[in-house]
Amino acid sequence: MATMTPRMKAWLEKFGAHIGTATKQGYPTTIVVEQASITGDGVVAFNLTPAQANQIKDNIAQNPYVALAPHAIASIRAAYQFKGPAALSGNTLQVTVKEIYCTKPGPEAALRLDVLPLEHIVKFEESRWRDSGPPK
Amino acid sequence: MRMNEEMLNSLRTIGTGGVVVHLTTCSAEGIPNTVGERFVAAFGEEHIVIADMFAQKTKVNLNENPGGVITVAQPVKGRHWAFRGPCTILMWGEDENYDFHGVRAGDVLREWGDWASKEPPSEVPPDIRPPALCQRGVITLKVDEVYSWKPEESGRPVL
Structure with missing residues (x-):
């Protein structure tokens, strides 16, 4: 499991994510969930509506790996992508984050962050962004 | 499929009234990649274009699995759309007459x-x-x- 920084958690919790899923053959379906909750360092939970759960349940069953990109203003201020296996239990989608990438356009695009020690990731964030999370 | 007027109007950069969109592509094995994209526009009524500023994983994915989903999320304006279809990167150096599902590479790149x-x-x-x-x-x-x-209606066909 990857370790998420407080900044990552704060943006993701408040604004949720575009959640990319796919069949095993790579046919994609994206849903948007506008809030999340973080349980532990690298587990993100989303409460889905029945329609959302129904839309992705077959994909998750055959191919649980998903991608998360922060939604709304967080897509600009929190340029991260999180990837990992997901499990759907009822209407709760729980994602265990295994990979974290910076998606800021330019030379740092696709830089993998979870392979760095946590203090290095935090330093990276502090040097790139002025905020430590969304406005209260 | 032709997009409607409101959809076409939504596909703009933030500075001109649009919103960041999200592009999901997948590897051939089905590993998705979802990233926010600022530079977006409609090209005609049936295509969406996004600047490729060295989107590395996106390029690898599209080379092996040329399809994608673009989500437009601007709920305050009633914009809750996901556009799905074949997807590629038309790169500088491509034959300008190369036809990708009805658009010429040269036309897209010039614009x-x-x-x-x-x-x-x-x-x-x-x-x-x-x-x-x-x-x-x-x-x-x-x-x-x-x-x-x-x-509450995720997945419902819009057009």
């Missing part, structure tokens, strides 16, 4: 191949503005299907 000059990101705050904007080509998606991502 959108130097996005930063045409629509510079002047409204982007300094701490999130890219230090340099280098464009390799234009990600192009042919809209075959539009569904709603609105939570």
